[in-house]
Amino acid sequence: MKRTTHQETRAMAFQHRAGRLARGLALAATALLATAAQAQEPLRIGTFLSVTGPAAFLGDPELKTLELYVDRINAEGGVLGRKLQLVSYDDSGDAEKARTFAKRLIEQDKVDVIVGGTTTGTTMAAVPLAEQAGTPFISLAGAVPIIEPTKKWVFKTPHTDRMACEKIFADVQARKLTKVALISGSGGFDKSMRGECLKVASRYGVEFVADETYGATDTDMTAQLTKIKGSGAQAVLNAGFGQGPAIVTRNYRQVGLSLPLYQSHGVASHEYIKLSGPAAEGVRLPAAALLVSEILPANDPQKPVVSSYRKQYEDKFKSDVSTFGGHAYDGLMLAINAIKSAGSADKAKVRDALETTKGYVGTGGVVNMSANDHMGLDLTAFRMLEIRNGAWTLVK
Structure with a gap:
């Protein structure tokens, strides 16, 4: 049997190390490609809204708002280097349709977060699905049962009834x-x-x-x-x-x-x-302060936010702003802030970031959430308004 020389042993060792290096480089390249591919994948924002039907005056400005700001954010480079993709459905105010669309958003469209639910009825139809799937869900509806008792994956932007x-x-x-x-x-x-x-x-x-x-x-x-x-x-x-x-x-x-x-x-x-x-x-x-943005005191912390939103919405759509569109603005911004804070679209991390939101100044008020409060607004977020001469005024 031929004995292996010292030089041959060194050559074989070199070839082994080279092979390992090549395999390592291949794995690294694959990982980089996967990361790059993931970076190119859009962040999917799902929504089901009552754009038509009896609650259309709520759902229509909500959808317009989401479309407006998704486009603006994408034009500015997206979030975490990824573009936003809005996946939307019109439930016409029908709770059964809302449930069907929520299921589709979660299972087929595989959205990262849901910002929607125009009415309490449509929202509550989707709550069990979001909870079961572990998908962050930010509702735009008003009733207390949406967040009481507290549900792990469900949040909301409007003030409660x-x-x-x-x-x-x-x-x-x-x-x-x-x-x-x-x-x-x-x-x-x-x-x-x-x-x-x-x-x-x-x-x-x-x-x-x-x-x-x-x-x-x-x-x-x-x-x-x-x-x-x-x-x-x-x-x-x-x-x-x-x-x-x-x-x-x-x-x-x-x-x-x-x-x-x-x-x-x-x-x-x-x-x-x-x-x-x-x-x-x-x-x-x-x-909310949004309806009276032009007569808020200059030092009101909400004035810059509500004035900017109002101008952008009215300039784009040539129609009056409403608090309902503002709820959608807040829902989208809370979701984006949570994704940024989490550093990814990992649903559990995004949920945790939403729950620890502090000091977010939105159209609805200043939001401070906690494990026991998935809305984060207190009574000071409401302004008492009175209609005078066909316009909103602040009650002193």
Whole structure:
């Protein structure tokens, strides 16, 4: 048997090391290519919104806002070197459609985060899916059950219906009124806000002397308002959103009611004033600073944010801004900030970053979230507004 020489042994060792090096380089190249490919993959922002149907005046500005800012962010280079891709569906306000689209976003489109859910009903249809899949979900709807009890993967941007009740009752109290008549619609938001108002009224010394309801397709509420007229009420609160509150407002004047009328933040848009016409004069409601950006004090921390958003939206779409578009702006920015903070689109890391959001100044207020608070707004985020001469004014 031939003996291996020292030189041959060294040559074989060299070849072995060279082979290992080549394999290592190949693996490194593969990893780099995979990383590069991942870097080129867009960050997918999923959304399902009520762009058509009875809640279109909410969903339409929400979608426009998301499209506007996704385009702007991409034009500026994207996020973490990756472009954003908006994957959107119109649920028309139908909860079953919303559930179907949420499932599609998670399982087929494989989105990194969901920013959507125009109404409480459509949001709640998607909540179990987001929780089961472990997908961060930032809702744009208002009711308390979205975040109470706290759900691991679910967050939201608008003020809650409970906060709206409390802000209204604080104003009622300041006007030294105690007897309030309640009228509400049959939708998910309406029912939730009615329930929350009933829970917190006693804290403000408010007594309900009437509790009337109307259906989603009702076009006349004079019967309910006539009952309220004879109830001894000193003020009236309509817990609702959509077309109903505008009908209530017009009928309110038609039956001769002149008591203070309060509406929910669910109608905080110029569309409500247009639909209600002159009957809206004197109506009060709690809303975000966005609606009165031009008359906010110069030192208000929200003024730069809401003024910039308003200008960009109105310049682009030639239509009035609404708080609902603002909710979508906040949802998108919170998601992007969380992705940046996490350093990736890893869903668990993004969720954790959302939950630890502190000091985000948005259109809805200053957001400080925690493990027990997946909204992060307090009552100071609401401004009490009054309609005067067809325009919003701040109640001092």
